[in-house]
Every structure is written in structure tokens, then in C-alpha cells.
Amino acid sequence: MSETTREPDARQIATEARDRVRFEEEALALSDQVYRVARHLVGSREEAEDLMQETYARAFRSWRSFQPGTNLRAWLLRILTNLNIDRGRRQQRTPDMQPLEEGDYFLYNKLEAATDGDTDEEHVLERLSQNDVVSALSEVPHDFRDVVVLVDIGDFTYADAAQILDIPIGTVMSRLHRGRRILKKTMAEQTVGGEAA
Amino acid sequence: MTAYDPCAHCEEVMQPFMDRVLTDVERSEAEAHLDECAYCRKRYRFEETLRVFVRQAVTAEPMSVELKRKLSELRTPLQ
Numbered sequence: 001m002s003e004t005t006r007e008p009d010a011r012q013i014a015t016e017a018r019d020r021v022r023f024e025e026e027a028l029a030l031s032d033q034v035y036r037v038a039r040h041l042v043g044s045r046e047e048a049e050d051l052m053q054e055t056y057a058r059a060f061r062s063w064r065s066f067q068p069g070t071n072l073r074a075w076l077l078r079i080l081t082n083l084n085i086d087r088g089r090r091q092q093r094t095p096d097m098q099p100l101e102e103g104d105y106f107l108y109n110k111l112e113a114a115t116d117g118d119t120d121e122e123h124v125l126e127r128l129s130q131n132d133v134v135s136a137l138s139e140v141p142h143d144f145r146d147v148v149v150l151v152d153i154g155d156f157t158y159a160d161a162a163q164i165l166d167i168p169i170g171t172v173m174s175r176l177h178r179g180r181r182i183l184k185k186t187m188a189e190q191t192v193g194g195e196a197a
Numbered sequence: 198m199t200a201y202d203p204c205a206h207c208e209e210v211m212q213p214f215m216d217r218v219l220t221d222v223e224r225s226e227a228e229a230h231l232d233e234c235a236y237c238r239k240r241y242r243f244e245e246t247l248r249v250f251v252r253q254a255v256t257a258e259p260m261s262v263e264l265k266r267k268l269s270e271l272r273t274p275l276q
Contacts, residue, residue, distance in 0.1 A: 024272045031268055035260040049264050056268045104208045108243045124243060125250055133254035151216075152248060153255055158218070180212060183251075 023063045027056065030073050037154040038080055040137060041146060055080040074160045077150070081164055107184035114192045127191050136186040144179030147172055152180070203230050207237045211244060 031052070038055075039048040058079050059066075066075050111124040140148060150161040151172075158176075162169040207230050213219050214227045231238050 020273060028268060028272075031265065032260055035264070036256050039258065040255055045258075049261070052260075052264060053267055053271065056271045060271055060273060104211055104244070105240050107247070108240050125246055128250065130254040133251050137251075137255060153252055158216075177212060184247075 020063055023066065024060060026072055027059055027063075027076060030076060031056070033073060033154070034076050034080065037077060037149055040149045040153060041081070041084060043138065051080055051084055054083050058083065071160060073154075074156060074164055077154070077156075078164045078166075081146070102181060102185045102188075104181060104184070106181070107188045110188040110192045128187060132187055132190045136183055136190055139186050140179055140182050144175050144182055147175040148179040148183060151176055204234060204237055207231070207234070208240075211237075211241060214241075215244060215248070 034055070035048065035052055038051055039045065042048050042051060055076060059076055066072065108124065111127055115124055115127065137145065137148070146165055147161055150156045150164060151158065156164065158169050158172045161176075162172045165172070167175075207227060210219060210223060210227050214224065219227065231241055
């Protein structure tokens with residue numbers, strides 16, 4: 001009798017162990033992609049590495065709250081974003097400190113003007129270095145940068161980004177719109193010079 | 198009321214166009230304008246190239262082997 005009552009328990013434990021191992025393997029397989037996003041959500045490599053470890057520690061502890069079939073990468077980044085906010089690493093800005101951005105064509109127009117009328121887009125881009133882009137991105141204020149990083153680097157949909165950051169989808173769209181413009185303005189200033197257009 | 202400026206409108210919808218979130222009608226309108234306007238077409242091609250360039254520039258630094266090992270060690274030990 002004790003055999004028949006214990007058997008389902010043993011099977012349940014085995015199933016749970018297998019599910020957990022599978023979850024952990026899937027989460028670890030995504031770590032490169034999660035890191036790529038994390039690295040640009042925070043200021044330094046060290047912070048990103050700390051945050052990754054905290055995120056995976058929490059994810060492995062609370063793996064049961066992940067719903068199989070939903071987006072695991074988004075789930076991991078939601079944890080990471082919340083930890084980042086909890087630890088006060090993000091400075092809250094007041095709305096009136098938001099920088100003004102230029103139009104969408106600003107960067108192109110500046111680069112074109114600086115390349116003696118060579119309007120081939122590949123040549124225009126040659127003026128931009130990898131470091132210019134990385135440092136310009138780090139200068140975009142957090143709220144805007146988070147969305148740009150998630151959508152343009154992390155390839156998340158607007159809906160995923162909204163869920164990760166816990167903001168409405170309309171806010172994702174407006175921050176993305178402004179964030180990209182701020183990024184392009186910063187790149188233009190770094191590459192061509194800071195004179196106002 | 199200001200006159201309708203198709204290039205200003207094109208600039209406005211460029212990013213949503215590239216994000217593939219426009220409606221079919223808006224998308225066809227944007228495509229029709231890009232077909233006939235070299236000014237916007239040139240900028241559209243630039244924006245497309247720029248996105249790839251930005252992505253490549255910021256993803257160049259991979260996660261360290263050390264961090265990868267640390268993450269694996271966080272796994273629940275098998276009983």
C-alpha cells in the first residue's frame with residue numbers, strides 16, 4: 001500500500017527535476033542574448049556581469065513561475081530590469097530634463113553635408129566608428145535607451161518591451177521614436193561636431 | 198493649415214515603416230512615395246544601413262567565459 005502511494009510522488013519529483021533541468025538549460029542557452037541587452041542597459045561591464053548573475057540566480061530559484069510556451073528571453077529580461085531598478089542603479093530623471101532631439105533625417109543630413117556631397121549611404125556611414133555608436137548610446141537617457149536597446153538590439157517587439165519595462169505600449173512607441181532621434185543627434189555631434197543645426 | 202509635404206510625412210512614418218508596424222494602406226503609401234522620391238529613398242537606405250551598423254557596433258563585445266561559468270554554477274545541483 002505504501003508502494004502505491006509513494007510511486008506517483010516519485011514520478012512527480014522526477015518530472016519536476018526534468019522540467020527544471022530543461023528550464024535551466026534553455027535559460028543558459030539564451031545567456032549570450034540576454035547579456036548583449038544587459039550590457040547596454042547599464043553603464044559598465046562589471047555592472048552588467050553582476051546583474052546577469054543576480055538575474056540567473058533569481059530565475060533558477062523562481063523557475064516555476066515561468067509559463068512554458070511564453071517568451072523566456074523576455075521573462076529573463078523582465079527580472080533583470082526589475083533587479084536593476086530595485087538596486088537603485090537607475091537614476092530617475094525629471095521630465096523637463098529630457099534632451100531635445102532633431103528630426104529623423106538629421107544624422108544623414110549632417111553626414112552628407114560633411115562628406116562633400118558624396119551621398120552614397122555606405123560612404124556616409126564610413127565616418128561613424130563603432131566607438132562613436134557605443135558612446136552615443138550610453139549618453140541616451142535611461143528611459144529612452146532601455147526601449148532602443150530592447151527593440152533595436154534585443155529584437156523585442158513593442159509588446160515584449162512594454163511587458164519587460166512594465167509600461168504601456170504607447171509609451172514604448174513614443175520613447176523609441178524619441179530615443180532613436182536622440183541617439184542619432186548624439187552620433188552626429190560626435191562625428192561631425194557639436195554645432196547646432 | 199500647412200500644405201501637405203509628402204517628404205515630411207515620409208520622414209514621420211519612416212521608423213514605423215522599418216519596424217513593420219504600419220497598416221497595409223500606410224505601408225503602400227510609403228512605398229509609393231519611396232519609389233518616386235530619390236531624396237527619401239536615399240535616406241531610407243541610410244536608415245536601414247544605420248540600424249545594422251548600430252546593432253553590429255554595440256554587440257561586438259561578447260560575454261566572458263568566466264561569467265558563463267559562473268552562470269552555470271548557479272544551477273540547482275542534481276540530487
